[in-house]
Amino acid sequence: MTKQAKIGIVYHSGYGHTKVQAESILAGVSSVDGVHGQLIEAEAAAANLDPLDDLDGLVFGSPTYMGTISAGFKGFMDASSAKWMEGAWKNKIAGGFTNSSSQVGDKTGTLQAMSVFAAQHGMIWVGLDLPPGNNSSLGSDENLNRMGASLGAMAQSMADQGPDETPTKSDKDTAHYYGSRIAEATLRWMN
Numbered sequence: 001m002t003k004q005a006k007i008g009i010v011y012h013s014g015y016g017h018t019k020v021q022a023e024s025i026l027a028g029v030s031s032v033d034g035v036h037g038q039l040i041e042a043e044a045a046a047a048n049l050d051p052l053d054d055l056d057g058l059v060f061g062s063p064t065y066m067g068t069i070s071a072g073f074k075g076f077m078d079a080s081s082a083k084w085m086e087g088a089w090k091n092k093i094a095g096g097f098t099n100s101s102s103q104v105g106d107k108t109g110t111l112q113a114m115s116v117f118a119a120q121h122g123m124i125w126v127g128l129d130l131p132p133g134n135n136s137s138l139g140s141d142e143n144l145n146r147m148g149a150s151l152g153a154m155a156q157s158m159a160d161q162g163p164d165e166t167p168t169k170s171d172k173d174t175a176h177y178y179g180s181r182i183a184e185a186t187l188r189w190m191n
């Protein structure tokens with residue numbers, strides 16, 4: 001019988017932009033047959049960690065604040081030390097995404113923090129395998145992976161626009177693709 005995979009998308013979003021990205025990750029996860037995804041707000045996850053034990057994969061999402069993860073997401077990370085002590089999340093699939101207002105914005109620091117966190121838990125980190133977009137004279141902001149990330153999915157949201165306007169469709173499509181990649185990796189890891 002084909003196994004069913006369960007993936008949680010644990011995210012923090014102060015003003016809604018990273019939530020849009022999280023929703024695209026969820027749509028990508030859910031597009032893969034045999035995989036069920038769910039959004040879990042980071043503060044709620046920190047308050048009740050046990051439901052995460054049952055999941056096969058976790059995708060971490062945070063805005064980049066001051067060059068790294070937000071305090072809202074860090075609270076979840078620190079609360080998870082109880083699970084670290086038990087090795088409860090060992091061998092789950094993991095990935096991460098982040099969003100910020102600047103093109104670079106030091107977003108790599110956020111994904112690095114998440115990948116180290118996943119490694120501490122003994123999780124299996126899945127990077128983004130899309131080639132970098134918008135890095136040649138033929139490129140544009142409409143390219144997938146226009147941020148040129150490898151560690152996870154990045155998005156950029158204009159500082160003066162709400163989450164109904166930004167990030168771009170290309171960033172949402174990049175997140176969708178990444179969600180499907182993590183779902184497929186989870187199925188392969190389980191079988």
Ligand SMILES: Cc1cc2nc3c(=O)[nH]c(=O)nc-3n(C[C@H](O)[C@H](O)[C@H](O)COP(=O)(O)O)c2cc1C
Nearest residue numbers: 013014015016017018063065066067100101102105
């Ligand atoms: C406290 C704080 C720190 C921020 N630091 C950065 C930063 O280091 N780099 C950047 O590009 N944008 C930074 N921003 C902008 C946010 O990353 C951006 O507005 C993002 O879209 C917010 O996502 P959210 O709506 O999910 O909270 C910062 C915003 C706040 C509130």
